[in-house]
Amino acid sequence: MKLLPAVLTAAVAAAFLTTPAVAQESATLKKIKDTGSITLGHRESSIPFSYYDDKQQVIGYAYELQRKIVDAVKAELKLDKVDVKLMPVTSANRITLVQNGTVDIECGSTTNNTERQKQVAFSNTFFVIGTKLMVKKTSGIKDFPDLAGKNVVTTAGTTSERLLRRMNEEKQMKMNIISAKDHGESFLTLETGRAVAFMMDDALLYGEIAKAKRPADWEVVGTAQSKEAYGCMLRKDDAGFKKVVDAAIAQAQTSGEADKIYAKWFMNPIPPKGLNLNMPMSDEMKELHKAPNDRAYE
Amino acid sequence: MAYNWNWEVFLQPSVTGDDTYLGWLLTGLKWTVSLSLSAWVIALVLGTIVGVLRTVPNRWLSGLATAYVELFRNIPLLVQLFIWYFVLPELLPPALGDAFKQSHPLWQQFFSAMVCLGLFTSARVAEQVRSGINSLPRGQKAAGLAMGFTLPQVYRHVLMPMAYRIILPPLTSEFLNIFKNSAVATTIGLIELSRQAQQLVDYTAQPYEAFIAVTVLYVLINVTVMFLMRRLEEKVRVPGFIGGK
Numbered sequence: 001m002k003l004l005p006a007v008l009t010a011a012v013a014a015a016f017l018t019t020p021a022v023a024q025e026s027a028t029l030k031k032i033k034d035t036g037s038i039t040l041g042h043r044e045s046s047i048p049f050s051y052y053d054d055k056q057q058v059i060g061y062a063y064e065l066q067r068k069i070v071d072a073v074k075a076e077l078k079l080d081k082v083d084v085k086l087m088p089v090t091s092a093n094r095i096t097l098v099q100n101g102t103v104d105i106e107c108g109s110t111t112n113n114t115e116r117q118k119q120v121a122f123s124n125t126f127f128v129i130g131t132k133l134m135v136k137k138t139s140g141i142k143d144f145p146d147l148a149g150k151n152v153v154t155t156a157g158t159t160s161e162r163l164l165r166r167m168n169e170e171k172q173m174k175m176n177i178i179s180a181k182d183h184g185e186s187f188l189t190l191e192t193g194r195a196v197a198f199m200m201d202d203a204l205l206y207g208e209i210a211k212a213k214r215p216a217d218w219e220v221v222g223t224a225q226s227k228e229a230y231g232c233m234l235r236k237d238d239a240g241f242k243k244v245v246d247a248a249i250a251q252a253q254t255s256g257e258a259d260k261i262y263a264k265w266f267m268n269p270i271p272p273k274g275l276n277l278n279m280p281m282s283d284e285m286k287e288l289h290k291a292p293n294d295r296a297y298e
Numbered sequence: 299m300a301y302n303w304n305w306e307v308f309l310q311p312s313v314t315g316d317d318t319y320l321g322w323l324l325t326g327l328k329w330t331v332s333l334s335l336s337a338w339v340i341a342l343v344l345g346t347i348v349g350v351l352r353t354v355p356n357r358w359l360s361g362l363a364t365a366y367v368e369l370f371r372n373i374p375l376l377v378q379l380f381i382w383y384f385v386l387p388e389l390l391p392p393a394l395g396d397a398f399k400q401s402h403p404l405w406q407q408f409f410s411a412m413v414c415l416g417l418f419t420s421a422r423v424a425e426q427v428r429s430g431i432n433s434l435p436r437g438q439k440a441a442g443l444a445m446g447f448t449l450p451q452v453y454r455h456v457l458m459p460m461a462y463r464i465i466l467p468p469l470t471s472e473f474l475n476i477f478k479n480s481a482v483a484t485t486i487g488l489i490e491l492s493r494q495a496q497q498l499v500d501y502t503a504q505p506y507e508a509f510i511a512v513t514v515l516y517v518l519i520n521v522t523v524m525f526l527m528r529r530l531e532e533k534v535r536v537p538g539f540i541g542g543k
Binding site for chain 2: 091092095096099115116118119151156157158161162165166168169176177178179180181188192193194195
């Protein structure tokens, strides 16, 4: 029976000896180095963060930052060339695809919150949004209390869906909540008169207006119900990779480069229709660019 | 893979505070079962009528029935659902269309999905009814007519009772299919079982527990259906014919 303690001691010692080495050598960075390729998760219709243009090329604010991250990874690993693979993800499968290793880093419109942090890690925040309403200009709806007893649409699996349900529960607003499967379908539901308002992250609402047949008919109203921090998703417990990613985002934000990218996507005409979102930079965003961080709002 | 298992998640109160996550799954189960059963009633009734019409000795009637079957069988289910939910209300007179669109979303979704699934499956049931009738010896129909039955009476008392018994096994598969196909209602926002699984993933970030639980529930539904249909087969079997002793 003396064998057991000896084995245990050896195991514990081995664990202590090997742990620091593993922590430094990030599994993701090692994989990128070994295979010479990185897989980026992107969205298909999250305008203007990550979406397809009319030539089916991925573009957007988040995607541009993602490419900056790839450059930083390349520099870190001292590789001449990294093969970049693109993988479209949806709000329903994005967490799983990051966890199971299909995607190395996902940048799109994913909110960093504490529940998700149990499954994945988040990079420094690259965008702060507020959840608001899109309505027809002639509808007379100005804010959330006007929605009592009406049909309201939102996209399934989003924080807005959660907030709407909670409003129904806590304030007895008796709204009928329609959960559409993506932002395009949510807007279709609003456009065809099935719902009087579409609740979503403000930046995405401006994006939908830019895509609409008659952009002048729609407006974004209401007091922001929540603030959310968008971050890139990485696998958990990979401090080495997260450090490189965070540094790349912070570098862009403090150097003023991110301001330029912001102006390009939010203050100027963007594909596919050449419309301008005209969304001035919020105080939260200015704050973030001064002091980059990876804090979640909830 | 670093995964944080947590089976107790089902007992936790949901983020919105209206129920537990288990309660969500059961609500989803309720919608899946009621959608599938009501669509199955439509499918059986219409399928029988159309299936019979395909075999009647009238070119117009059988041609009409064939057109019906080909229409609903050859358009993908998902496309049919989108037509029922998104396109049809736009084609109705504006007052009627608006009234439909402004009604409670749950009923719009349920109604569209029920009609869509019911008609889609009825085309498949019709084909089985037709093959069941055609598999009977011709003499049966002739004998019925010779006895002085009218054609509808021959179908009612001679052909259909046997045809139904013959097609019970394939009908069971259709019955099982309708439960599985009901998951397409997810795409128009009906909160049925598979949709609740996705909701659970979104709200709890525990995808594996959610999908395993939903898989188990689907299996339970199907095992129950198979058991009941097997009992029905035993109960109605006729000595000397398929399944008889």
